[in-house]
Amino acid sequence: xxxxxxxxxxxxxxxxxxxxxxxxxxxxxxxxxxxxxxxxxxxxxxxxxxxxxxxxxxxxxxxxxxxxxxxxxxxxxxxxxxxxx
Amino acid sequence: xxxxxxxxxxxxxxxxxxxxxxxxxxxxxxxxxxxxxxxxxxxxxxxxxxxxxxxxxxxxxxxxxxxxxxxxxxxxxxxxxxxxxxxxxxxxxxxxxxxxxxxxxxxxxxxxxxxxxxxxxxxxxxxxxxxxxxxxxxxxxxxxxxxxxxxxxxxxxxxxxxxxxxxxxxxxxxxxxxxxxxxxxxxxxxxxxxxxxxxxxxxxxxxxxxxxxxxxxxxxxxxxxxxxxxxxxxxxxxxxxxxxxxxxxxxxxxxxxxxxxxxxxxxxxxxxxxxxxxxxxxxxxxxxxxxxxxxxxxxxxxxxxxxxxxxxxxxxxxxxxxxxxxxxxxxxxxxxxxxxxxxxxxxxxxxxxxxxxxxxxxxxxxxxxxxxxxxxxxxxxxxxxxxxxxxxxxxxxxxxxxxxxxxxxxxxxxxxxxxxxxxxxxxxxxxxxxxxxxxxxxxxxxxxxxxxxxxxxxxxxxxxxxxxxxxxxxxxxxxxxxxxxxxxxxxxxxxxxxxxxxxxxxxxxxxxxxxxxxxxxxxxxxxxxxxxxxxxxxxxxxxxxxxxxxxxxxxxxxxxxxxxxxxxxxxxxxxxxxxxxxxxxxxxxxxxxxxxxxxxxxxxxxxxxxxxxxxxxxxxxxxxxxxxxxxxxxxxxxxxxxxxxxxxxxxxxxxxxxxxxxxxxxxxxxxxxxxxxxxxxxxxxxxxxxxxxxxxxxxxxxxxxxxxxxxxxxxxxxxxxxxxxxxxxxxxxxxxxxxxxxxxxxxxxx
Numbered sequence: 045x046x047x048x049x050x051x052x053x054x055x056x057x058x059x060x061x062x063x064x065x066x067x068x069x070x071x072x073x074x075x076x077x078x079x080x081x082x083x084x085x086x087x088x089x090x091x092x093x094x095x096x097x098x099x100x101x102x103x104x105x106x107x108x109x110x111x112x113x114x115x116x117x118x119x120x121x122x123x124x125x126x127x128x129x
Numbered sequence: 130x131x132x133x134x135x136x137x138x139x140x141x142x143x144x145x146x147x148x149x150x151x152x153x154x155x156x157x158x159x160x161x162x163x164x165x166x167x168x169x170x171x172x173x174x175x176x177x178x179x180x181x182x183x184x185x186x187x188x189x190x191x192x193x194x195x196x197x198x199x200x201x202x203x204x205x206x207x208x209x210x211x212x213x214x215x216x217x218x219x220x221x222x223x224x225x226x227x228x229x230x231x232x233x234x235x236x237x238x239x240x241x242x243x244x245x246x247x248x249x250x251x252x253x254x255x256x257x258x259x260x261x262x263x264x265x266x267x268x269x270x271x272x273x274x275x276x277x278x279x280x281x282x283x284x285x286x287x288x289x290x291x292x293x294x295x296x297x298x299x300x301x302x303x304x305x306x307x308x309x310x311x312x313x314x315x316x317x318x319x320x321x322x323x324x325x326x327x328x329x330x331x332x333x334x335x336x337x338x339x340x341x342x343x344x345x346x347x348x349x350x351x352x353x354x355x356x357x358x359x360x361x362x363x364x365x366x367x368x369x370x371x372x373x374x375x376x377x378x379x380x381x382x383x384x385x386x387x388x389x390x391x392x393x394x395x396x397x398x399x400x401x402x403x404x405x406x407x408x409x410x411x412x413x414x415x416x417x418x419x420x421x422x423x424x425x426x427x428x429x430x431x432x433x434x435x436x437x438x439x440x441x442x443x444x445x446x447x448x449x450x451x452x453x454x455x456x457x458x459x460x461x462x463x464x465x466x467x468x469x470x471x472x473x474x475x476x477x478x479x480x481x482x483x484x485x486x487x488x489x490x491x492x493x494x495x496x497x498x499x500x501x502x503x504x505x506x507x508x509x510x511x512x513x514x515x516x517x518x519x520x521x522x523x524x525x526x527x528x529x530x531x532x533x534x535x536x537x538x539x540x541x542x543x544x545x546x547x548x549x550x551x552x553x554x555x556x557x558x559x560x561x562x563x564x565x566x567x568x569x570x571x572x573x574x575x576x577x578x579x580x581x582x583x584x585x586x587x588x589x590x591x592x593x594x595x596x597x598x599x600x601x602x603x604x605x606x607x608x609x610x611x612x613x614x615x616x617x618x619x620x621x622x623x624x625x626x627x628x629x630x631x632x633x634x635x636x637x638x639x640x641x642x643x644x645x646x647x648x649x650x651x652x653x654x655x656x657x658x659x660x661x662x663x664x665x666x667x668x669x670x671x672x673x674x675x676x677x678x679x680x681x682x683x684x685x686x687x688x689x690x691x692x693x694x695x696x697x698x699x700x701x702x703x704x705x706x707x708x709x710x711x712x713x714x715x716x717x718x719x720x721x722x723x724x725x726x727x728x729x730x731x732x733x734x735x736x737x738x739x740x741x742x743x744x745x746x747x748x749x750x751x752x753x754x755x756x757x758x759x760x761x762x763x764x765x766x767x768x769x770x771x772x773x774x775x776x777x778x779x780x781x782x783x784x785x786x787x788x789x790x791x792x793x794x795x796x797x798x799x800x801x802x803x804x805x806x807x808x809x810x811x812x813x814x815x816x817x818x819x820x821x822x823x824x825x826x827x828x829x830x831x832x833x834x835x836x837x838x839x840x841x842x843x844x845x846x847x848x849x850x851x852x853x854x855x856x857x858x859x860x861x862x863x864x865x866x867x868x869x870x871x872x873x874x875x876x877x878x879x
Contacts, residue, residue, distance in 0.1 A: 072402065077222055080369050081650050083405040084218040086255045090406070100441040101537040104649050110254035113653035115533050117540070120648060 058093065058107075058124040066094040067128035074123030086110040087124060159208045159322050160239065161200065162232055164263055165247030166256050167215035167570075168526070168654035170275040173305035173663050174247050175212045178315070181666050183212075185674060188228050189237065192572065192844035202319045203312075211241070217255075219262045219366050222374045222645075225572050230366050233266050234359050243269040243321045245314070250280035250287065250302070251655065253420060257412040260296065265330040265365075267358035269321035270298040273314055277302040279655065283429065284422040295415035297327040306660035329358065337407060340389045340400055344368055347385035368404060373645075431526075431655040438530055448534060451527070452553055458514050459557030466510035474503030492695065493688070501687030504774065505680040508560050508834065509672055515554055515561035516671045517664055522550070523568060524659035529651060536649050542631045543638035543647055545569055548578040552630065555585030563838045564675060573644045579842055580642075580852050581634045583835050586626035586827055589775035592793040593826050594619055596779050599793070600802035601819030618820065626827050629859070641851065675838070682837035690773045690833070693744040694781075702741075706734040732789035739784045744769050758825065758861070759818040759868040761807055771831045778826075817876060821868040829860035 061067060069091050072079050086109050087093060094108040104117040163178075165171040175183070179198025188195045196212040213229045221227040231237055233244065246263050248256035253274070264270045274280070274287060293300040299317045303310030333341060344364040354360045371378055371386040393400040437443050478495045485491040522528040532546030539546050547569050554562035562582045569575045598615035606614045638647075709730055717723045739745050748766035755765050763785045770781030783791030783798050786805065791798040805813040830836065830853050840849040 075646070076401070077373060077645065078648050078650070080220060080401050080405070081648075083402060084220060084258060084369075085650060085652075086258075086409070088406045088409045089402060091409075097439060099533050099536065100439065100444055101534070103537045103540075104533060104651075106439075106533070106653060110252075112252040112255055115529075115649065115651045115653055117536070117649050120650070 053127045053129055055125060055127045057122045058095070058126050059105075059118045059121040061095045061126065061128070063095050063097055065128060066092055067126035068092055069124060070127050071125040072123065073125065074120060078120060079123075082116070082120065082124065085114055086112075087114075093126065159206070159242035161208050161210045161318060162213055162241040162244045162268075163210055163247065164213045164229060164233070164244055164259065165215060165273075165275075166217055166249060166252070166259060166652075168652060169215070169247045169249040169252075169256065170305045171212070171215055171247040172667070173660055174245075174273060174275060174303060174311075174314075175210065176663055176666055177305050177308055177311045179210055181662070183670070185670055187844070188232075191225050191228065192842070193225050193228050194567075200315065200318070202322075203316050204319060206319075208242075208318070208322075210245075216259065218259055218369075219362075220369045221366070221376065222370060223572065224375065224377070227376060230362075233263065233268065234354065234362060236353075241268055243271065243318055245271050245273055245318060247273045247275050249654075250274040250277045251283060251285065253287075253416055254412065257296075257415065258408055261330075261408055261411055262362075262365075264296060264298050264327060265358070266362040267326045267356065269324060269326055271314065271317045271321050272296065272298055272300045273310070274300060274302045275305055276657075277310070278304040278307060279657075286421045288419040288421070292415060292419035295418055306658075306663065326358075330361065331411065333407060336398065337400075337403055340393055341365065341368065343389050343392075344382070344385045347379075347382045351379040351382055353379070353382070365404065369401060429655070434656050435530070435653075438527070439534065444530075444534060448531065451522075451531075452550075455515070455518050455550070456553060456557060458518065459511050459554060459561070463510040463514055467507055470503065470507050470510070474499060474506075477503075496695070497688040497691045498684070500691065501684040504687045504834070505676065505683045508558070508675070511558050512561040512564060512675055513668050513672050515557075515565060516668045519550060519565055519568060520664045520667045521659050524657065524663065526654045526656045528568065529653045532649075532651060533653060540647070540649065542635045544578060544581075544634050545571070545574045545647060546649065546651070548574065551578055552582055552585060555582040555587060555630075556626075558587050558589070559583045559585065559832065559835045560675075560679075560838050563835065563842055564671060566842060571647075573642055574647065576843055576848060577634060577637055577642050579839055580637060580848065580855075581630050583830055583832070583839075583852065583856065584626060584630040584633055584828065586623050587775070587832075589832070590622075590826050592776045592779045593771075594622060594823055596782075596793040596798070596802075597814075597819045597823055600799050600814050601816045618823070622823050622827050625824065629828060633855070633859075675841075678841040679834070679837040682840065683834045686833040686837065687773060690744075690770070693747070694739060694742050694770060696742060698738065699741055702737065703734075706730060728789065732784075732787045735784045735789065736787040739766065739781070745785075757869065758864040759815075759821045761813060763805070763813075764822065768825075768829075768831070771826075772833055774834065775826065775831050778831075817868060817871040820871070821864045824867050825860045825864040827860075828856060828863055830856035 055070065058067070069087050069089050071089060072082050072087055074082075091109060096106040096108050096113065098105050099115075104115045105121060107114045107116065163171060163175055175196065175198065178200050183196045183198040186195050186197070187193060193214055198210050198212075200208045200210045202208055211232065213232055216226070216229050219230045219233070221230060232241065234240065244263055244266075246260045248260055260270075260272055272292075274289075277287075280287065287302070289300045289302060299321055301310055301314045301317045303314055305311070332338065341361070341364050344367055345360050348354060348360050348363050348367070354363050367378070367382055367386050368389060370376065371383055372390070390400050393403070438447055478499050481499060482491065482495050485494065519528070522531070528547065528550065531549055534546075535549045536546035539548055544552075548566070550568070551562045551565040554565055559582050562585070563579045566575045566579045566582070569578060598618055602613075602615045602618065604613055604615060608614055608617045710727055713723060713726045713730065717726055740748075745766050747769055748762040751765050752760075752762040755761075755768070760768070763782070766785050767778045767782045771778035779793050779798075780791060782802070783789060783795065786798065786801040788795065788798045788801050802814045807813050836849045836853060839852055840846055843849065
């Protein structure tokens with residue numbers, strides 16, 4: 045009997061995560077030099093990232109990655125594809 | 130005594146130091162680089178290692194600060210330590226960012242004999258990225274795990290031996306602000322200098338090896354390096370750095386990098402992501418082996434403090450309070466110190482005047498040089514206070530939160546969140562504010578901010594506003610029944626100042642300082658207690674740089690302006706005035722009356738001398754140019770004098786109007802202005818002229834000290850010139866518009 049093929053994970057952009065959500069980075073997209081910077085700051089595919097909070101004015105957002113706090117704007121977060129259970 | 134790094138002869142880039150060669154190099158003064166992430170306590174470690182006797186300069190060709198100092202190694206040798214800018218990786222997009230990789234590979238100088246990499250022990254999973262890059266470059270490396278006390282407190286344990294084995298270099302734990310581990314670090318460096326380079330870097334894996342091989346060929350062909358490790362380091366660096374950059378790189382290399390990326394894309398993988406992931410896999414492997422204990426940072430003190438400080442309501446309240454304190458410090462707390470300095474300058478002038486015979490030389494020394502030095506030193510209290518504050522804000526980690534909170538507003542006009550504190554400080558005084566732009570990482574952001582800061586309405590403009598509003602507005606007229614019209618106009622000037630700053634930033638960002646879209650990728654470090662010694666040291670270094678670099682320019686300009694406003698003199702006229710005073714002394718018996726009459730002659734004499742001077746004549750010459758703004762030659766002289774410092778406008782006007790030594794509160798000066806008439810008999814200072822004049826002062830760059838500091842911080846006269854140019858144009862056009870439109874509409878002409 046064929047198993048149900050429905051995916052058990054959700055793929056979305058980092059910007060779509062709610063505060064408190066954690067997910068795994070799948071792909072970093074956007075302008076190349078920003079992509080390289082984000083990768084080198086630790087947002088490498090396979091890394092777990094958590095959305096800690098938003099700034100009082102809504103933007104930027106504070107992430108928790110590799111044991112430290114990193115803040116990026118929603119525009120950049122929108123280019124990061126993540127997967128969460 | 131400190132050895133200058135450039136003088137240390139080292140092995141050429143092509144050779145691997147053998148034991149004997151290394152011993153030879155170590156016999157001379159070795160050069161050691163200090164690299165590490167920002168917020169890892171690198172500066173603090175540098176201060177402990179060099180004992181605070183650092184020299185500050187620039188890297189050749191770029192306005193990147195370069196600190197060098199001397200380290201006493203065990204065994205008696207002295208090494209030169211060169212502090213590299215804090216960086217998260219060797220990847221570079223601009224000449225400024227390239228400094229680290231160039232220094233590491235000895236390009237444009239000599240290769241370092243050893244490198245100390247400083248890492249924040251609580252952020253190793255990110256921090257070791259740079260460490261592996263440096264280790265792979267081939268020079269002897271010692272890894273300093275700084276802030277080890279914080280790691281211990283957080284429950285993190287590092288097995289130092291395992292880590293050293295996994296990474297292939299010596300590892301030492303330190304806590305720089307507590308002076309722990311410094312000796313061990315020096316000993317490790319000593320061993321590394323003799324030991325030579327560590328193990329070669331691990332393989333990249335088939336896919337990456339193939340991609341990088343192409344780039345390595347281009348590196349070798351361009352003659353950029355011949356040592357295999359240097360070739361690989363440069364190739365890896367180029368793979369991530371080259372492409373939509375501002376680097377000077379041989380075309381062949383550029384092409385090779387582009388081809389490597391295209392080839393990867395054609396095979397459905399990303400070269401950038403693979404390279405970075407490869408390196409992070411090594412970091413993770415080493416830490417999985419050597420690092421134990423996790424810390425749930427949600428319960429940490431930093432997290433709890435952040436809950437308040439970034440809270441929408443409390444956070445903004447604390448933020449406003451902190452900014453208020455900074456501002457108040459600049460505005461008010463520096464005043465007593467400034468007063469003391471001014472008194473000291475006056476006393477020195479009197480003393481020197483007494484010592485020297487009358488004449489031009491004495492005048493030059495007393496009114497030119499001593500006053501000029503006074504003009505420089507008077508800024509020290511504000512600079513020291515602001516930098517002490519900024520260093521505390523930065524080292525404590527709060528400055529990153531400020532940038533985080535305010536980014537949305539600043540980002541809108543293309544400014545970085547960290548530009549907020551400098552811009553706010555500009556409302557007290559632009560000089561320390563321009564210097565404070567150093568906290569911005571990108572050169573473009575620094576330039577943009579420093580060109581716009583002088584538009585903030587500084588405290589020196591206040592005397593001008595106060596004098597003008599008192600002279601043209603009736604103090605009893607009320608707006609909305611509460612505010613006097615003078616106060617409303619004053620507020621309007623501050624509002625104009627804010628609008629102009631943000632507008633100028635937006636325009637400059639789209640024209641002269643066009644560049645890649647600014648982004649925010651900001652680390653929020655844990656809150657820490659700043660080390661008192663480090664704060665004082667940083668403040669002192671900043672003040673010293675100001676005195677040496679900007680101070681000389683300010684002094685020179687002071688003397689020039691003094692000369693313009695004093696010469697040429699007329700000896701015959703002076704004799705006539707002396708004769709008049711003798712006459713008064715002889716004919717008026719009453720002592721008080723006599724004193725008043727003599728004072729009047731002195732004021733009239735000063736006025737005449739000023740009008741006769743080069744500066745005075747210049748006022749006449751520019752009159753046709755400033756007439757459309759509503760000004761006449763007397764205001765013109767005031768504007769010329771104000772170039773020395775804006776508040777000098779008031780005292781200069783005092784002299785021009787024969788009132789003598791006046792400040793903005795002076796009744797005689799106000800009356801003189803109210804009663805002043807143009808040549809055709811019409812009143813000079815109408816409300817419209819008053820507003821036009823204030824608008825001019827809001828927007829014009831009338832402060833030679835600002836120009837000197839911008840020149841210093843930007844590295845060339847070009848940017849300072851641009852600033853003067855655009856601000857003058859802006860001020861002229863705005864003032865023109867206000868006056869002409871006002872006249873057309875018949876506003877405030879009476």
